[in-house]
Amino acid sequence: MSKEKVLIIDDNKSITRVVDAIAKKMGFLTAVVHSYRQLEQVITENNEFFCACVDFNLPDAPNGEAIDFVINQGIPAFVLTGQMDEQTRQTILSKPVIDYVPKETIQSFDYVGKLLARLKANEKIRILIVDDSASARIHLRSMLTRHNFLISEALNGVEALKVLETYNDIKLVVTDNEMPVMTGLQLVPEIRKKYEHQKLAIIAISSSNQSILSARFLKSGADDYLSKPFSAEEFYTRIFRNLEFIEHVEEVQFAVDHDFLTKMHNRRYFFEQSDIILNKMKETDSNAVFAILDLDHFKSVNDTYGHDAGDIILVQTAKRLKQHFPECLTARLGGEEFCILFPNTSSEEAIGRLEFLVHHFENFEFEIPDKSLQVTLSIGMADCSDGHISETMKRADQALYRAKQNGRNQLVEAN
Numbered sequence: 001m002s003k004e005k006v007l008i009i010d011d012n013k014s015i016t017r018v019v020d021a022i023a024k025k026m027g028f029l030t031a032v033v034h035s036y037r038q039l040e041q042v043i044t045e046n047n048e049f050f051c052a053c054v055d056f057n058l059p060d061a062p063n064g065e066a067i068d069f070v071i072n073q074g075i076p077a078f079v080l081t082g083q084m085d086e087q088t089r090q091t092i093l094s095k096p097v098i099d100y101v102p103k104e105t106i107q108s109f110d111y112v113g114k115l116l117a118r119l120k121a122n123e124k125i126r127i128l129i130v131d132d133s134a135s136a137r138i139h140l141r142s143m144l145t146r147h148n149f150l151i152s153e154a155l156n157g158v159e160a161l162k163v164l165e166t167y168n169d170i171k172l173v174v175t176d177n178e179m180p181v182m183t184g185l186q187l188v189p190e191i192r193k194k195y196e197h198q199k200l201a202i203i204a205i206s207s208s209n210q211s212i213l214s215a216r217f218l219k220s221g222a223d224d225y226l227s228k229p230f231s232a233e234e235f236y237t238r239i240f241r242n243l244e245f246i247e248h249v250e251e252v253q254f255a256v257d258h259d260f261l262t263k264m265h266n267r268r269y270f271f272e273q274s275d276i277i278l279n280k281m282k283e284t285d286s287n288a289v290f291a292i293l294d295l296d297h298f299k300s301v302n303d304t305y306g307h308d309a310g311d312i313i314l315v316q317t318a319k320r321l322k323q324h325f326p327e328c329l330t331a332r333l334g335g336e337e338f339c340i341l342f343p344n345t346s347s348e349e350a351i352g353r354l355e356f357l358v359h360h361f362e363n364f365e366f367e368i369p370d371k372s373l374q375v376t377l378s379i380g381m382a383d384c385s386d387g388h389i390s391e392t393m394k395r396a397d398q399a400l401y402r403a404k405q406n407g408r409n410q411l412v413e414a415n
């Protein structure tokens with residue numbers, strides 16, 4: 001039984017084939033049925049599904065009965081429908097479904113793919129609901145949990161601030177305005193003192209008919225405003241827009257901080273962070289060590305086995321460095337050159353760990369297509385007593401030069 005299985009229910013086989021292919025491409029397992037009768041059978045064997053994609057109209061269940069059946073089994077469901085009149089829309093939205101997808105064009109199936117990706121991503125996203133009304137919280141929780149979000153709740157602004165301190169995976173706050181202790185309008189600027197728009201979105205919800213309220217919320221730092229009553233489509237669209245903004249910023253930030261090939265931190269990030277770490281070390285009078293690592297005769301690896309093989313070795317080297325030094329700041333400086341900053345570490349300890357690494361590389365077989373090969377490592381190391389990473393780097397670089405001169409495959413400590 002797998003929670004990673006998508007249940008696909010449609011009497012039209014060309015539609016199930018397309019949805020099946022989309023789900024499989026995304027790494028899901030699938031179960032496909034073409035009638036209500038088959039659906040009942042499948043469910044008796046297993047009702048553990050990630051979600052279900054349900055046809056509104058089946059020959060033996062013409063009025064959305066399959067949707068009710070699946071939801072009653074506790075399976076989150078989205079609906080595929082050929083009819084898109086207002087009556088059908090109302091009927092679908094009166095049920096606690098994830099969403100509906102009109103089977104109008106081929107783009108509808110792109111939407112199915114996006115929906116599945118969204119549902120998978122949502123499993124790691126926590127939303128904080130802030131409302132003093134239990135029924136409002138229950139309603140919002142029900143709408144959001146069917147989209148797989150993790151949920152926390154608070155009854156007023158002060159509680160909300162405490163919950164934000166407790167959970168670091170909250171990406172979105174949905175807040176009411178009128179609440180005892182601290183209102184939504186008071187809460188929003190308090191949140192903004194600590195959390196930027198790129199990290200945390202705020203959507204305010206209110207039934208107040210004061211048109212100025214939305215402007216006041218937006219000016220105090222909210223990202224969006226919803227007036228009650230709102231449709232499910234509007235609610236979800238605003239939730240996803242705001243989360244997508246945060247996710248795009250995260251993607252851009254990742255690209256800025258990481259090396260494209262190895263996904264290791266890059267030179268720019270290393271310099272920025274090493275300053276912060278070395279300042280902390282100075283304050284606590286602790287020792288730090290810097291090492292620069294260079295693969296030996298890498299040009300000949302590229303020349304002999306090709307650039308793609310060289311890339312594989314760089315990626316595997318990055319993986320080994322992250323595994324060996326999880327608590328250190330590691331980065332790819334460029335080309336076949338990497339570096340490590342050991343915080344709170346004596347030179348003796350760093351020497352021990354780096355010598356072990358040299359030995360490990362000497363004995364390690366890199367796997368490239370149809371072959372395995374050894375690539376050794378030279379390292380220059382310097383303690384960070386001069387306080388500036390650029391000075392330390394110069395000394396470590398000279399030590400690396402000596403390691404290369406002495407025959408490579410070794411560690412040399414700076415004078």
Ligand SMILES: Nc1nc2c(ncn2[C@@H]2O[C@H](COP(=O)(O)OP(=O)(O)OP(=O)(O)O)[C@@H](O)[C@H]2O)c(=O)[nH]1
Pocket residue numbers: 261294295296297298299300302306307308309310311314334335336404408
């Ligand atoms: N495959 C691959 N090769 C790279 C990349 N970046 C730099 N290189 C190659 O790394 C090689 C570095 O060569 P050299 O600087 O001569 O150093 P070396 O051959 O390792 O010699 P020593 O350092 O003296 O042992 C060059 O062939 C570059 O083209 C990359 O992203 N991928």
